[in-house]
Structure formats: structure tokens, C-alpha cells
Amino acid sequence: MSKENTLDEHLLIQKYFSDIGSAYLAERNVELSVGDDAAVLNLNPDTQYINSIDTSIEDIHFLSFISPRDIAYRSCAIALSDLAACGANPSWYSIALTFPKADHLWLEDFSSGLNDFSDEYKIPLVGGDTTKGKLSVTVQVMGEVKKGKALLRSGAKENDLIYVSGVIGDAFLQLKELKKSQNQDTGFDAYLNPKAQIELGLELVDIASSAIDISDGLIQDLNLVCKSSDVGADVHLSMIPTSVENKTLELINSGDDYQICFTASEDKSAKVNNISARLGVPITEIGKITNTRELTLIDHEGNKMDLESGYSHF
């Protein structure tokens, strides 16, 4: 594969989009711009606003045979997951929907999925745009945090413990099943109806030193934390929570897990366990931050694994 095809989304955004209009960041009250899970905006003295935008495309982010209701719900939950990783309380969302033709049954079902989403997170849809074309859904979400409290990728410190929420790889396993069966039965919630870990994010404010949404793959995304924080990480494959015994690199780094990977100093571990119990969300320690500037994945025999692969959008 040529280099230009292996350029991942993060590098691409970094290279072409990270400095556009940066001269106007201060005068427009933008505290954090392109490069974290979301942007941080100072719109009033006590609160910071967190903004994120995400596109979901047929056959890439959702299968074409899943219901419009699930397409809508999933596209919104995916976008909201970036806000969860910032510790933000969601405020509202807008969508830009592109679809091939105005089919009323389809639109009604899609609209039900938006209603499910609005009801679950108690936020209104405030605007939208519809255009004709291949099915895709772009969702913009905005939320708020108390000033200075946003969870960012940049705060991880040596010896911090690394945690991950939920079970890793279930969406990948369910997607494989769905592709085989082409039949959308029950039992595919990790893929079809992912939950944005909003409550967990809110609890982690003041506890986590850094956080990231791991939708592009646990290892790839944790690596972004390491880069932003200028640290390294030792992660133990055996400690990563999965629902099957065979913890392949593909399984744990497949993406589509709308979970949070975060770091916290060791003295916070009792609090982390407490949050996990209170919310009923599994939180698992998977390794430790190091001063090596390198992410190392350690296999069952204690050997360093090859990390050349990883999910790339292009």
C-alpha cells in the first residue's frame, strides 16, 4: 500500500486541518481546537462548551440492511461518545442527513431512532440539513463542562494506571455475525445500539488525568493519549476485558467500541472501583503509563507484541 493510503485519519487531520484560522482562536474564545476528541469553547465565564462532529457512512460505519432507527441511533451515539470522553454533559445536537430518496417509511423509522436518542440522553435536536445522495449521517453534538474540567488526551503522567470501560471487541464480533446472517435479531446491542458513556465521563472529571474515546481501536487511540501527553504505556493483553478467550490484536483494536480509555493516578483506584460499582459499568485496569514515549503491548508470556497494524480510515 502506498503511504498516502495508509495515512490515518488522525495524521490527516493534523496535517491538513490543525492550523486553519488559528490566528483567530483567542479572539473567538476557543480554548482547544482541532486534535482532541472535541473542541473546547469559552462562551461564558463558568462553563466551557464542548463541540464534536462525526459522519457515519453506509457500509463503513453501519451495514446497509440495519434498520433506519438503528442507523439514526448509532450515528448519534457515536458522535456523543466523543463528548463522554471529555467528561461533558450533552446539551443538544444537529444532524446533516444525506439520503437517496424521500421514502416516508424510512424517514419515520429514522426519526424514531432520533427520538430514542433524544430521550435517552435528554437532549433536543436543534437543527438539520437534508441533501440527496448516498446515505450518510453527520451528527454535531455540543455539551458543557465546568471551566477547566474537560477531560483531555494530554494529562497522562508516568505511573498513572490505564483503565478501559466496558468489554472490548464485542462490536467487532457482532459485526462479523451480522455480516454472515444479514439478519438483525436481538443481541447485537454493542454494534447496533452502542451507549455513549456520558455518566462515566461525568464521574471521571477530577479523577482521570486523561481520557479518550476508543472508537478507532484501543491501541491506536491510547497511542494518541501517549503522544498528546508525551509519555509511553505498558498494556497487558491478558488484562484487556473481552468476552472471548482468544484476545487477538484484531479483536482488541478493531474499533467500534464506544468506550472510554482513561488514566488516573494509583491513589484514585478505590474511587475508580467505586464509580464502576455505582454505575454498573465494568472498568478494568489494563496497564500503566511509562516515561518511555512508546506504547508497548505485552502478550501472555510477557513478550512485546508487534504493533504495526491498527485501524486506519484510509
Next chain:
Amino acid sequence: MSKENTLDEHLLIQKYFSDIGSAYLAERNVELSVGDDAAVLNLNPDTQYINSIDTSIEDIHFLSFISPRDIAYRSCAIALSDLAACGANPSWYSIALTFPKADHLWLEDFSSGLNDFSDEYKIPLVGGDTTKGKLSVTVQVMGEVKKGKALLRSGAKENDLIYVSGVIGDAFLQLKELKKSQNQDTGFDAYLNPKAQIELGLELVDIASSAIDISDGLIQDLNLVCKSSDVGADVHLSMIPTSVENKTLELINSGDDYQICFTASEDKSAKVNNISARLGVPITEIGKITNTRELTLIDHEGNKMDLESGYSHF
């Protein structure tokens, strides 16, 4: 054509998206939601924030052979035009870019267009998402107005004069030329590099009683003002400013004119003329608001024209 194919974007958004999560509008500080040019959000006591999202798709909103720089600039200006029509001062924007492959030259040129846009309106890009697929650009823009000052569609009153900025139909004429020549020379600015009428919108706060961006067609969009304001309008074809003599309905209602149509009471006409002179933006009176609840277009002989057609997205 079946009814479902003629459903226009406005009706479609109204029908399927206008009430989603509306139970949470008040608690999330949303003053105006789906249905105007943009949403109005109360995020701090003195300022209201205006949010809009717009998708531009290859072969629909821009021709495939125009330069990536023009694609980027045009997509952003189109989205910003909704903020202009609200009288908002732009704050920042984010983009979701879908494109088939990571071509560095293409991306560099696209990125230059974003820089042009950022520099022209002095706003930073604060975030983005890139996905693989057919070329499309979704731009979200946010701006601010003083509390209660947003220009909306709903304030037009009987006997208000109706004005339009700029020259109508030039984008349509240029698009026809471009399709013929397939060659992007100079002289196509109305289509390739439309300007969002931000300064005009800012000046119209406290002067206009209603305003709308006329990108979907002057008549179609003015009709939305009539509906929102519960009034009618008499528009004189001969008064509509065009650069050619033959003022066909197709020409004046073709869309792609990123101009503002607004209403103001007669006693504001000197101020309106003054703004036009000061900004160097043509502003033309084209008719009057009536109490008929009907939009009537009057031809050169004083006869009522048939208004069945109009630009529809689907």
C-alpha cells in the same frame, strides 16, 4: 412525479425532524430549534449563539471539476450564509469531510480554501471528521448575536417593504456557463466563491423585521417568511435585480444565490439605502408584505404569475 419525490426539504425537515427531543429545549437553553435558518441557543445571559449545519455534495452543490480550493470555500460560505441571515457574527466552524481517497495535492488545495475562508471571516476551524466515501463536505458554523436580536423568519408585518441583496440569478447563469465550458476561468465568483452577507446581516439587526437566506430560491424562501410570519407578499418581477433582461421565473428562483431577503417597515427605507451605500452591497426593494397569507408574483403587465414550480431538493 409522485408526491414523495416532490416533498421539499423544508416540509421534510418540518415533518420528520421538528419535534425531536423538544421536551428538553428549555432545560438545555435552546430558544429556537429546527425550522429557521439556524438554531438560537442561550449559553450566557447577554449573548445568544446561532448554530447551523449544511452539507454540500459533488454534482449537486458543486461541480466535480472545480478546484478543491473552491469546493472548500464555497461549502463554508454556503453554511455561513444562514448565519448572515440571522444577523450573527461568526465565531468558529467545524467540518466533516468525506472523500474517496487521501490525495495530498487535493487535500492541500482544499485546505487552502479553508484558509481563505478563515481569513475572510476571521474565524478558526475548531474541529473536524474525515471519512471515506463519495465527496461531500458538511460544515457547521456557530455565531453570536446580542440577546433577542437574532433576525428570524417570523417578524414580517403587513405593509413592510421586501428587499433583496445583491443580484439574483448570476450563480444560475454562471453554473450553466461552467457546465458548458467545463473550464473554471475567472468571472464565476457568484457560483464559485459566493460571499456570505455577514456585514449586511449585522447592519440589519434592529432594522429588518424578518430575514432569510435565499439559497433555495428567492420565491420559495420568501414563501417561508410568509408562512412563519403568517402574512402574504406581493412581489414585482420587474423590480427583481438581475444582470440579464429576461427575468424568467427559473432565473430568479433558481437558488444558489447566497443573498439575504429581508423585510422592514417603510420608515426604515432611508436607513436601508444608507446601509447599501456604506457596504457597497446592492439592496433592492422588490415588493410589499400583505395580509393575504399568499405570495403573489406580478409580471410586467401587472398579472399574477403561476408559482407552482420552485426548487426542491428531492
